Amino acid sequence: MSLFVILGLLVCIQAQGTIETPVFVLKGRDLLLELHADPPEGLLYVDWKINKTVILVRFDRSGKADILHSVPGRFEFPENKFSVILKNLQEVDSGVYSAVAVTSTGDKPVSEYKVTVQGPVSPVKLTVDRVDSRCSESCDLHVTCRTHNSHINSTFRCVDQVCSQEGGERSEVTTSGASLQVYLLNSTIICNHSNQAHWTQDFIIAEHLCYLNAELPSVFLVKMVVFSVALIIMVSAVITVHLVDFKKHQERNGGQTPHAALEESSHLKVTF
Template sequence: MSVFVILGLLVCIEAQGPSAVTTVFVKKGDDLILNVDDVPEKFLIVDWKFNKMVVVVFAPGGGRSVIPDFTGRIEFPVKTFSVKLKNLQEADSGVYAARVATLQGDKPLAEYKVTVQGPVSPVELTVDSVDSVVSRSSDSCNLTVTCSTQHSHISSTFRCVSGTCSQEGGERSELTTSGASLHVYLLYGAIICNHSNQVNWTEDFKRIEPFCPQYAGSEGSSAGTSVYLVKMVVFSVGLIIMVSAVITVHLMEKFKKHK
């Protein structure tokens, strides 16, 4: 049966409703397996579409056809009717849907919304200005920073007063032109600049201490010290338990010998 006859049958059969959509993010250059389940034993056609264009057709008896544009770009795993997309690029982003045609009607099998993303570009954090004020009542230090990529940037101000640092207006984030997220925030005495999408991330950071020595690390030092103390306590307790176990075994063996 030719592909054209198969496509004609598909057009003539009535659809029975949409299937659940699975969202998938894939790193550029990676492969992706699209699975199907619950295919009836008796069928006319099983096909895969990319953005409503038929790209693969399975016929009864094991025959299958791939359109020329996808030849060499699709493999067939062991699982029947599943497909493996090779070396995905941004242009391969879209909706991939499988359906089965029977004498009783047309039934959707699976639908995937695939987004192919490349690695994000490097990010740079720069300190634009530092304003320190020392007085009898209180000391303060303001830092204005810019978190930037090649085509996007966001700025934010961090204020330290009486040993406590905070980000004015809260964390700053925005979507870049490529759909990635640019994010700047405060964490453990450091300002973090993060550029990320669903498959990749890069970041840059600067400690507050070199710019505001009297305040820097007030949050980070306490947090870091707490983590360090917890680790030391756990290590010490574990060591005591191990030594106690060795001594107990040794004493029991010694007691058995003299019994």
């Protein structure tokens, strides 16, 4: 039974002729297409096709290229025979590119690429929303990994400079089909936004945040200190104003205190 299975697989492989190679290309980049196998004997020409129907370039047996379907300037031909460079690829250029060797006895596929052209992903921002610190050696970091149309929240716990991510790596597929991930690598928290052709990252060092958070005073403490200083300044100003007024009043009454001047005035005799 196994012999028949093996023979069947060999027949399928021979019928297929070549293995499709997936290729992801960033928009605007170039792509080199090469033959995966040497042309067979009795070669007449080699055709490069898109989606197995439209012939783009035909090479004669000497390797001379003839462009049959293309926008001018989209193809270049390196020195190695039967190879093609696709220039400035765009999303509409995605498809299956295949090379077929044509002989007097039939056609033989010699290369096949499944090409997907993708645009660049947007930048990401990793922010620390809150740090819950119990001491300088232990804290919980609450972070957000954010791109323009999606975000992921995650919590990291650091104890004695050893950090771990609660629930493990977090990831999701964005509305544009890219992958948004937040994960821990050694002591670094990484926020990654990527597709198969491009990626952007932001990161922070987790273990340092516990130390910094423990060294810096809390926001509440800072507010209390500022309020206390302002209150002292206000009280000092009020006291200073009253002292100045009191001194002026003394000078007007010949150096007497307001109370003494009042008592002296009560003994004056008023005559008419």
